[in-house]
């Protein structure tokens with residue numbers, strides 16, 4: 001059964017068309033991440049689901065009921081806001097109990113419910129404090145506590161971790177994921193951070209300028225992006241895009257780059273590519289699919305020569321930048337495979353994992 | 368001289384100056400209070416009597432006996448009720464202006480401009496209107512007038528305070544189960560409590576101190592204390608003891624209110640000052 005169904009949704013701010021026809025079907029219990037660049041309409045979409053903005057066109061159904069005309073409080077949702085949205089004049093206990101009291105929960109149930117939620121989030125020792133006495137991470141836990149204490153059908157998160165520093169963010173990411181597993185509730189999580197999306201989502205919905213660019217399981221999107229935008233958005237460092245064309249030689253197909261480099265395409269992936277001869281394409285290669293030549297002997301590895309321009313060690317891995325087909329490309333290598341700029345390397349591209357993109361439409365034609 | 372004694376000296380000097388300034392400004396009030404407790408001879412004595420030999424309560428007794436003191440009660444009623452009304456309606460208007468952008472960008476400015484009208488410019492039209500509506504010298508008339516006159520100020524101030532509340536606090540409450548009214552009650556009021564009290568005090572004081580409206584629009588029933596005081600300025604002689612005793616009665620409520628609300632007053636004013 002689907003918990004949230006959106007069809008043909010449009011939202012305008014005055015003349016500004018922000019949500020441009022969204023169709024979305026979210027099954028019960030799923031953790032969905034809405035991801036996209038800042039300003040693409042993620043918050044607007046989420047707030048329209050919550051009823052904080054009015055949908056200009058289209059339908060929103062929660063639990064099979066059309067909610068377009070319902071007030072936020074009648075939609076059976078709970079929401080966590082980016083800036084915590086805690087009441088400074090109330091203790092942590094009262095903040096968490098706020099929603100229960102607003103819904104006239106019997107007094108005898110409030111205490112135990114708040115205690116249980118606080119325990120789950122590890123903030124049971126803070127209940128008597130005021131928000132100003134808490135750290136950022138604790139504030140965020142309280143904000144999440146406010147939502148989970150209520151037994152809502154749908155949980156909405158709008159960039160809840162973006163105010164936290166990196167380490168805390170990693171920790172809270174795991175925490176929210178764990179909460180989802182424990183509660184088994186339908187959750188929709190908005191972020192601009194592709195790593196958050198990849199690590200947390202059962203399903204990623206990638207938004208671009210108010211429309212869904214692609215949706216699916218994180219690895220589906222990562223390995224089989226539908227467009228250049230998706231391919232470039234997911235992954236860090238992001239995918240290399242190199243202008244290319246295909247050349248057919250009998251049944252054998254190879255990709256030819258601007259500098260004449262020829263990269264043979266494995267036979268099982270070459271099907272149908274012949275028709276693209278002569279058209280401008282783009283070869284998409286992820287940094288981790290470029291490695292030192294000769295280490296592996298799998299089929300489909302295409303050798304390239306590289307002169308390293310820049311080395312960026314991260315500890316476990318090193319990123320080497322070099323010129324490939326007239327553009328700067330990044331390879332993700334083992335820390336000791338590369339040492340200094342100017343170094344000559346024999347690299348190989350794993351042609352089993354590359355994507356080919358039609359330069360005119362920016363759609364992926366082969367992945 | 369070491370650093371510690373120097374900073375102690377500095378502090379001492381600062382206190383001395385602060386005390387001197389306070390005394391300077393307190394003196395007229397002290398004098399006002401003292402006159403009300405003096406005998407007639409002491410009032411006119413030269414050199415002046417700084418402290419009356421015995422505290423005379425005669426002036427007060429007369430005011431209460433003749434019913435003059437009731438005018439303080441009248442002032443309390445019209446100022447108090449009009450303050451409550453102005454705060455209630457003003458806050459609701461302010462919320463609407465701030466959150467729903469009612470009236471676009473300019474309505475709020477137009478409203479505050481109404482507060483700048485000099486009372487003298489409208490008092491006679493209002494008088495004619497009140498004669499027609501039979502509101503002259505009634506509580507209802509005075510309350511209505513002060514409420515109307517203070518509304519723009521309340522709306523303007525409260526709009527500023529509402530704008531300072533992060534919208535997410537209200538949205539969070541809406542999602543959590545509150546209606547719009549519940550949001551105002553449970554979020555907006557507590558969030559701008561300091562501003563609310565500060566605004567209420569000013570609203571009360573405006574009404575309390577009003578002279579011109581009360582002079583024209585009251586006769587005998589709801590005479591306020593400010594008007595009553597003027598009755599003691601006679602053609603030949605001024606009744607100084609009555610004037611001062613009445614003024615003391617009129618000042619006391621303000622002392623009490625400000626004393627209780629000092630905390631909010633300071634915070635509320637500085638809040639408003641930064642945000643506007």
Ligand SMILES: Nc1ncnc2c1ncn2[C@@H]1O[C@H](COP(=O)(O)OP(=O)(O)O)[C@@H](O)[C@H]1O
Pocket residue numbers: 013016018036037038039040041042043044045
């Ligand atoms: N209340 C509003 N009034 C007018 N424009 C808005 C409003 N809220 C957001 N926008 C605009 O709508 C677009 C999408 O905003 P938003 O949904 O907040 O994006 P995101 O959350 O993806 O960063 C942005 O261009 C933003 O400036």
Ligand SMILES: [Mg+2]
Pocket residue numbers: 042043044159
């Ligand atoms: Mg946003």
